[in-house]
Amino acid sequence: xxxxxxxxxxxxxxxxxxxxxxxxxxxxxxxxxxxxxxxxxxxxxxxxxxxxxxxxxxxxxxxxxxxxxxxxxxxxxxxxxxxxxxxxxxxxxxxxxxxxxxxxxxxxxxx
Amino acid sequence: xxxxxxxxxxxxxxxxxxxxxxxxxxxxxxxxxxxxxxxxxxxxxxxxxxxxxxxxxxxxxxxxxxxxxxxxxxxxxxxxxxxxxxxxxxxxxxxxxxxxxxxxxxxxxxxx
Numbered sequence: 001x002x003x004x005x006x007x008x009x010x011x012x013x014x015x016x017x018x019x020x021x022x023x024x025x026x027x028x029x030x031x032x033x034x035x036x037x038x039x040x041x042x043x044x045x046x047x048x049x050x051x052x053x054x055x056x057x058x059x060x061x062x063x064x065x066x067x068x069x070x071x072x073x074x075x076x077x078x079x080x081x082x083x084x085x086x087x088x089x090x091x092x093x094x095x096x097x098x099x100x101x102x103x104x105x106x107x108x109x110x111x
Numbered sequence: 112x113x114x115x116x117x118x119x120x121x122x123x124x125x126x127x128x129x130x131x132x133x134x135x136x137x138x139x140x141x142x143x144x145x146x147x148x149x150x151x152x153x154x155x156x157x158x159x160x161x162x163x164x165x166x167x168x169x170x171x172x173x174x175x176x177x178x179x180x181x182x183x184x185x186x187x188x189x190x191x192x193x194x195x196x197x198x199x200x201x202x203x204x205x206x207x208x209x210x211x212x213x214x215x216x217x218x219x220x221x222x223x
Binding site: 004031033035040041042043044045048088090099100101102103104 | 113115117120151152153154156201203211212213214215216217219
C-alpha cells in the first residue's frame, strides 16, 4: 500500500529558530494536507495543497506541493512555544477518503 | 473547537465489557470517519460513512461495530476488545468524501 516517509521524526530547537519538515512517497498524490496535533487533542488542519508546485502560507507556516506530486514540505518561521506538538502530513488520492498519513514530526521548543 | 465532538474523552474497559464511543458533528458535513491512533504508528483509517452509508471498512475486526444513524452522528460499538486495541480513537468529518477532514478530540481507550 501507499506509505509516507515523514522526517525528521523529532526536532528539538530553540525559540525563534526556523523549522523544516517533509514528507516523501513512492506514490503520486493529488492532495497534500498538513495537520498539527497537541496533547489530548485531535489533529487540526493547518494547510491544504491541491496543485503540483503550489506554495501556500498560513501566518508563519509555509507548505509546498512538490512538482513530482510525491513530496511536500512544511516550514515554520520564527518558532514560538505554542508551535510545540506533532505535525502530520497526509497525502490524498481521490479525495479525503483515501488519505494516507505520515508518522508525524514531534516538535519540542526550548525557550 | 473544530465542530466535531467526541464522548467520552477517556474510557477504561475490561475485555468482556461492551461500550460505545459517540461522535457528533455540527458542521453540516455528509461524510464521517473513524480513525485509530496508536503510539508510534500512523493514523489508521477504520470506517467511512458517506450520507449514512458505509463506504469503507478497512479490514477492521468485528469486535468494532460502527453505526451511523444520520449524517451528524457516528458511533463505534466495542465488544470483547483486546489490550492491543488500546489507542486514541478519532472521529472526523468532511463536507463530502473528497474534501479535507476535521477531527474531534478523540477518545483515549484503555483495555485491561
